[in-house]
Amino acid sequence: MTNSTIINSTIHIFLALIMPPLLLGVIGKTKAAFAGRVGAPFLQPYYDILRLLHKGTVFSTTTSWVFRAGPIVALATTAVASLLIPFGAHPSPISFDGDMILYAYLFALGRFFTMAAALDTGSSFEGMGSAREATYSCLAEPTLFFALITLSRLSGSYSLTGMLSNVSSGAWLYAGASLLLLIGGMFIVLLVENCRIPFDDPNTHLELTMIHEVMVLDHSGPAFAIIQYAASLKLFVLGAFFVQLALPFATGSPFPDWGIFIVSMLLLAVIIGVVESVMARLRLVRVPQLLVAATILAAFSTLLVIR
Amino acid sequence: MAQDLLVPGNLILFATILAAVSGVPLLFPCFFSVSRAQLLSIFLMLSASFAGLSGSIVTLFSGRSASYELLWTLPFGQAEFGIDALTAWFLLPIFLIPGCASLYARSYWNADQHLANISKMTFFFGLMTASMSGVVLARDGISFLFVWEIMALSAYFLVSTEDEKSEVSEAGTLYMITTHTGTLGLFALFPLLNLLSGSWLFPASASLSASSWLSTAIFLLALFAFGMKAGIMPLHIWLPSAHANAPSHVSAAMSGVILKVGIYGLIRILSFFHGVPLWWGCCVLVLGVVSGVVGVSFAIGQHDLKRLLAYHSIENIGIIFMGTGVALIGQKVGSPAMMLLGMSGALLHVLNHALFKALLFLGAGSVIHTTGTREIDLMGGVARRLPYTALLFGVGSVAICGLPPLNGFVSELLIFLGLFQGIQGEGGAAVVVTLATPALALLGGLAVACFVKVYGIVFLGVPRSEAHSARHEAGWAMLLPMSILGMLCIVIGLAPGVLISPLQRVTLAILPPLVGVEGHSLPALVPTTMITLAGVFLLTLILLITFWYRRRLLDSVCSQTVTWGCGYQRPAPRMQYSASSFAEMLITLLSFVLKPHSHLSGKIAGIFPGRTRFSSHVPEAVLELVYIPLLKLLYQRFSGIRRLQSGILQQYVLYTLITLVVLLVGSFI
DSSP: OOHHHHHHHHHHHHHHHHSHHHHHHHHHHHHHHHHTOOOSOTTHHHHHHHHHHTSOEEEETTOOHHHHHHHHHHHHHHHHHHHHSOOTTSOOSSOOTTHHHHHHHHHHHHHHHHHHHHHHTTOHHHHHHHHHHHHHHHHHHHHHHHHHHHHHHHHTOSSHHHHHHHOSHHHHHHHHHHHHHHHHHHHHHHHHHTTOTTTOOTTOOOGGGOSHHHHTTTOOHHHHHHHHHHHHHHHHHHHHHHHHHHOOOOOSSHHHHHHHHHHHHHHHHHHHHHHHHHOOOOOTTHHHHHHHHHHHHHHHHHHHHHO | OHHHHTSHHHHHHHHHHHHHHTTGGGGOTTTSOHHHHHHHHHHHHHHHHHHHHHHHHHHHHHOOOEEEEEOOOSTTOOEEEEEOHHHHHHHHHHHHHHHHHHHHHHHHTOGGGOTTTHHHHHHHHHHHHHHHHHHHHBOBHHHHHHHHHHHHHHHHHHHTTTTTSHHHHHHHHHHHHHHHHHHHHHHHHHHHHHHHHSSSBOOOTTOEESOSHHHHHHHHHHHHHHHHHHTOTTSOTTHHHHHHHSOHHHHHHIIIIIHHHHHHHHHHHHHTEESOOHHHHHHHHHHHHHHHHHHHHHHHTOOBHHHHHHHHHHHHHHHHHHHHHHHHHHHHHTOHHHHHHHHHHHHHHHHHHHHHHHHHHHHHHHHHHHHOOOBGGGOOOHHHHOHHHHHHHHHHHHHHTTOTTSHHHHHHHHHHHHHHHHHTSOHHHHHHHHHHHHHHHHHHHHHHHHHHHHIIIIISSOOSOSTTOOOOOOOHHHHHHHHHHHHHHHHHHHOTHHHHHHHHHHHHHHOGGGTTOTTOOHHHHSOHHHHHHHHHHHHHHHHHHHHHHHHHHHHSOEEEEOOOOTTOSOOOGGGSOOHHHHHHHHHHHTHHHHOOEEEEESOOOSSSOOOOEEEEEOOOHHIIIIIHHHHHHHHHHTTTGGGGOOOOHHHHHHHHHHHHHHHHHHHHO
């Protein structure tokens, strides 16, 4: 392991630890700008998490250890997944053949425990949220795999680092149509997996219409802080995948590349903020239709490269 | 002398005989009390398991094979039994699962409480285990059919253990009909094989060419007959009701092992051929995809815990077929990596599915034992009274969804890697493989949805009805076998490296074109070290966060109250989300395959509508919409032939005589 690998891995882990809540801050600020408000400071999500860490906890009498395990497993799986994805042009700290399957299945493991924790409370609202999460994530899964197939086919590689580092301005020249379709599909997956508008509104106040937020209604204190942080980390990790597809710029030298990555992530947050400002939440029955459309987009992109 | 006797082959034969006689003590109630006889037969079965497992493990790691000839005076020549790597691999679940299940039966099907059927059940359980071992040992068509029939019949008596109940005997009859339809296919298959190879003995692997019409017929017959036994869609119709109505430990053995014997048959037949055409591989792969996706979709719609698990068996058989299909396609397109990854993924999934499905059926048995119902929607909060069972069932649930760090993930990863290898290819093969990959991902997602439903509704929350609330934790005889299976799921998930060299050996034995191909070995293709590292890292991270969280909880104020009900202060158990509601969205989306029935009595109208009832369920659509109408049509068309079926035994003996005479005369002409 060379010095530069160690430095890059350190920066990778540091960014994954520190940066995720900032994205939520940027999204909030963008939405405020559209609404003509000043908005909360960029660092508000950090303050929220710190405040929650110092609060007490209320447990429902119906819950068992599964309820307590939910947030912990969600955070641990997302953290491991964050080590598999390359940030910008830099290779990921852990990379091996087949790591894309681990990447996808780690999120599924986190989801398994989050949904089980929701059912543990015995509340029908949380059951409803967990049923919706189960349904939508099933429909989002094939899109992600079509994307992985396209990238694997384009690069001849079986690991995320190999697949994503292959996407460059050059790749855009000869497989532009395919990558464009992929971006459409993956943006929808990014929004639905992170429960953003138009699929879910993280700021809504009506339990009946929520997905992710309703699953975590009963969590409080430090556990809720873990959930908030894990959610932002998930946005960051899936965002890094998307950013490398959509904005594959690299200079070749390490530090400017880190700069480019950070700027692209912030840009992504602004784009999500814009989408959230100009769109309303979809009716729940419309959501599966859009997800199937995303799958079809991704399938087209795959067929373009297989032929 | 003692060393010679203890060679793995002899151990396995000894284990087979031991298993066959394990039920005998219960047939002689005059010598023992029933309870003692049950203990004795469990002891015999456990010794058989131990001997059989050690024999097959030694065979797998040493690579030694053995063969035994039985000279008999039947006109088909000698009978041959043999042990090679493929046989030894399938012997692992065949001896492990029944051993665990028979110990489990001590508490679950206690002799004193089931006097009416304990001796029948135990006897046929031992016979089934021995005959399954016989099937994988058989090396010629005639002895194969012989033990195959013993297996099919003893499984029938096990399914219909409680045949005084009408649904049980109906399930048994359906099983009997389908299994014999499958056997009919085998009766055609082996003579054709004899015609092709010139001997009743099994040919060596890759010794037959796959290009003739005979081999096509053999392939299709094998797909039909063994697919019927394995429960592949659309030949699965017997499986849900048979698994649901058998005692739980029998379901564990059936789902865990008998289905795998079907897979064994298919892989064994396929291994005879070289130069398989592309459509064989595509056919197996597409059947796997259909079985996987449709199987898990039906599972989501089930209200009956054991029926649900049975549909998951169909799904997992689909995954195994997918791996096999990838290997066959790899053979055609000349990709050793696809062959190695696909076949070893399929074989590993055979073992993995046996482990976690047996664990889940045994867990389901404990739950049904204590709640007195199979209806998921009547259960709830079982984890409070059965913490260990809940933990073990949780392990099985995570494993069957193919999630890291458990064993299901490893085999699905191998198949995924094989599929991704195929994507790099050209032409039709690449397109089929490309479309199969997201299907495997989709069925993974659906399995997660289904097992969150089962786990959440059955084990979590509070009991939904007082009458069916869980009473007590299962006894040690039930928990011990489940713990063994759970531990194995964890061990294979964390250290798949130990199984790689036996897997490579089995795969090379059945796919000889691979021997001598440079640069392709399983250890180089599978990132076992990284799987171990990632698994350990994930578990360490979970532990660290847990410790930190516990300290945080100790430092802060914790209080307890009722679940947040949006301001409502008195939540009741009946207000919990039910399994049907959980599945409703997915069922609606998939209704074009599932054809759910729903029934609403009365109308909902006006401002204050009156009392109404609503019910919905997902029927076995393939059976109801395809087979039964088809069979009814055949029944009408061929009513003339039915006059031959008098139901009088003497007449059938006469038929046999007439057939024999006709054949004898025919052979002289």
